[in-house]
Amino acid sequence: MAYQALYRKWRPRTFDSVVGQEDITNTLKNAIKRGTISHAFLFAGPRGTGKTSCAKIFAKALNCTNLQDGEPCNECANCLAADKGAMPDIMEIDAASNNGVDEIREIRDKVKYAPTQGKYKVYIIDEVHMLSMGAFNALLKTLEEPPEHVVFILATTELQKVPATIISRTQRYNFKRIAQADLEQRMKYILDQEQIKYEDKALAVIAQVADGGMRDALSILDQLLSYEKDTVNYDDALQITGFAAKEKIEEILLALLEKDAAKALTLAQAELQNGATSKNILDELIDMATNALLVVKADGQNKSNFLSADFVQQIATIPAQRYFQLIAAANDALNDLRYTNQQQIPLEVFLVASTNEQQSGAALPAAASSPAALTTGKNGDLQAEITALKKQVVDLTEKFSKLSSQPRSNSRDQVYHIDSASAPVKKTSQANSIVEKPKKKPRVRNTKRANEQNRKQVYHVLENATKHDLIALKDVWPDLQSVLSVSQRALLDVLQPVAASPDQVVMKCKYTLWFENASADDDFLTKLTSEIAKFTKHDYEIVLVPDEDWLKVRKDFLQTHGKELLAKKKEGASHEPAGESIETANDEVVQKAKDLFGDAVNIKD
Incomplete structure (x- = not known):
């Protein structure tokens, strides 16, 4: 049998196996148990968070002949056919490639026919925001008042592109990004079932790169297994994802806090040579600085986020304003990366600028500046300059009034x-x-x-x-x-x-x-x-x-x-x-x- 990718092989088959969307799955289960099924649903949220999986489970449950507390049994003929994609009453449509008026008109003409095998005819329209405006208009009336045996499930990653007239005719469910802990827990379960050894640090790196998407996490895990099939280790995860080792990021952050530019540059260049990218280093520094700030403010709680034994003791005396400066400067460097092909330069400029002794506090957020600080330092000089400028304006106004009253002299040209x-x-x-x-x-x-x-x-x-x-x-x-x-x-x-x-x-x-x-x-x-x-x-x-x-x-x-x-x-x-x-x-x-x-x-x- 041909190899099947992990995210396809381990796609959820029940609501309980969907990760990180408990509120939505519980609502759908209760609707099935109580028989309060709406005619149209809209699933919106980031990629890889379970929208299409929930749509398939919901469509399967609507036609299941042996429901188990709102869950499909996965054993009846309808469930087995739905899992194989052979259920004639469940139709999946990719709006990215079927976005014209003719395709929607064809759906509109066929909805009047009764289901052939199940109780409901379910239309799952994926990436619905790709439909043309004419197609949306053709769908409006049918979506508002379809036959009793028809249910529409629309899925999209860009809700802002869906017309308000469509949204108002559906029940909307907003899928959120999956927490990093939930991603790690799901990957551990899959690797245990596949009997593959792994390192917790490697899974943490994968979860961080996935950015809340389960499909992205399983795709990276699949890539890692292709690189080294017997185990999932930390070094391979860093190599594949382009992330820097967490302990190295801690060393770079300490060097920045101590304003040691030479050490910070040396450590960052070493990580770049090892395969890390400038974007990932900046992302990790922001995440590390934020965690360090929370630890300092929370009196040393959540120390387990750091690998170095004495890291918390070393950052205990650093003022909070210093973290604000680093985070703001790192965000500026991330923005600069979008406008240059020399990705290393914004990182190096950030490392040098953030260790400069004369770094101004302009990067601080407003909350970090106290009213007393606004009347000291350079602000005193600023007030003096403003006073001098006001005096110059008054003098110029008087001179202008005098000159404007004098007769104008003629000239040659x-x-x-x-x-x-x-x-x-x-x-x-x-x-x-x-x-x-x-x-x-x-x-x-x-x-x-x-x-x-x-x-x-x-x-x-x-x-x-x-x-x-x-x-x-x-x-x-x-x-x-x-x-x-x-x-x-x-x-x-x-x-x-x-x-x-x-x-x-x-x-x-x-x-x-x-x-x-x-x-x-x-x-x-x-x-x-x-x-x-x-x-x-x-x-x-x-x-x-x-x-x-x-x-x-x-x-x-x-x-x-x-x-x-x-x-x-x-x-x-x-x-x-x-x-x-x-x-x-x-x-x-x-x-x-x-x-x-x-x-x-x-x-x-």
């Missing part, structure tokens, strides 16, 4: 802004912005002089606007996104170049609020001017204008300069009167000209 209310001028020095950040100054509003100066500046751009300059600016516009910061890119998104002359460019802003933000952000304007010059190999001054004012400014310009510009067009000049219209035959400009000058206008291509 300027950026002009059109205010959304009355289009006044605001000038910012580009030359000075390289050396010193310009100060924000109040804008001049509702003055006739400022309005005239501003319109002259805008008209100057429109009079000399060219198609070539505007196309050049629009071509580099996407490139500007890659060199600006996130906040600056947000401002750039609401700006659009609408007219450009050989030395200036008019940009309209979509929203008044963003126009004000852009106008006040001298750093942004300086950066934008500089980047435009880099990409276009040409210097442009920037004129900002709100979108709502741009149409009025352009219309006024056409009214006052329309005839002159039309004359230039007839002569073949390359200037564009409305910068937003970069093509000669722009319909909008043509319509504007007709509105202004009537039928006297002749348009020639």
